[in-house]
Amino acid sequence: MFFFQRKPKCPNCNLELQTRPSRKENCPYCGDFILVRHGKLVTEEQAKVMDWLVRLEIFGVTRRDFDRQREALSKQFGNRASVNDTVWRILNNLILRLGKSSVLLEQVYREMASLASNEGKDPTQYLIQAKKVGGRFQNASAIPQKQVFLAHDELRYIRQLRKEGKIDKADALLLKAEPTPAVLDELRKNASVKARNAKKDGDWVAVVKHLESYTAYAQKWRDFCVKIVKQEPPAHTESDFKLLHYAKERLTSNTISQINTSLNQD
Ligand SMILES: [Zn+2]
Known part of the structure; x- marks a missing residue:
């Protein structure tokens, strides 16, 4: 068939490709990413827009809204507004438009947290806002003393912090979060890194403290893990x-025993 005989083209440089990518890969000519969405080859930016449009659909945001907003922002900036800047503006407008009583408001703040996390920015304030506005619709499983819920993008932000050696910052956010197995696993990995650093210094007290404090925390939230997600803490x-x-x-x-006493006091 004619359709299949036509060589695929790189959406970035428009050169003909020998093989059709079935998932994200680099163009052999220009080196830019080629992604696949709905069977079409698209640029990284086109994919990003498409992925955001799916996420913004529940708020009634259309492609047209997105393009309009981007155009308006670009005019304001004097150069082409980025996808993230456009989404950020759309989310801010949604907060104003939806009003304080909307059940969608929590989700808007959650998307803001995702966007901030993806840019390597601290999402804590948006997660707390999400929790605040979501409080009225909270289910019984939510833990009152834990302020925020960490999803995929926030956990990726946590892993990035660990890579950069900002373990204390990562821990601070993790300890505010609902202690899901995924959250506990990040705490465990942070404890492991801290213990290994302490080992290099020959600080055995610190090694024991870091590892045992994770165990104590995981034990404290074991019932939550088992009851809510039917999983033992890692x-x-x-x-x-x-x-x-x-x-x-x-x-x-x-x-x-002194270390154990100090851990039990926390
Ligand atoms: Zn190319």
Whole structure:
């Protein structure tokens, strides 16, 4: 058939491709990303717009709204507004338009948190807003003392913080969050990194503290994990258990019980 004989073209540089990408890959000519959406080859930016339009659909935002908003912003900026800037403006307008009583408001703040996370910015304030406005519609499973819920994009932001060595910042947000297994797993990984850094310094007290404080926290929220998501909190890896054992062997039993007492007071 004619349709299949036509060589696919890179959506970035428009050169003919030898093979048709079936998922995200780099163009062999220009090096830019080629993505696949609804069977079509699109640029990274086109895919980003399409993905956002799917997410904005529940608010009634159409392609036309998006393009209009982008055009208006571009005029205001004096150069082409980015996809993220456009989405940000749309979300801000939605807050004004929806009004305080809308059930959609929580979702708007959640999208703001995603957008901030994707840009490597701290999403905490938007997550807290989401929790605040969502409070009136909260289900019984929500934990009152935990302010925020971390989803995919926020967890990716957490992993980015860990990569950059900003473990304390990551922990601060994780401790505010509903202790789902995914959240606990990030805390566990942070504890592992902190314990390994302490090991380099030969600080065995700190090694035990970091690893045991995760265990205590996971134990504290075990019932939540099991009841709500039917999963045990993630356990330390075998090598972390070995490290814990190794560190404990280097401490007196008196020191270890002091550490345990201090952990139970937190
Ligand atoms: Zn290309």
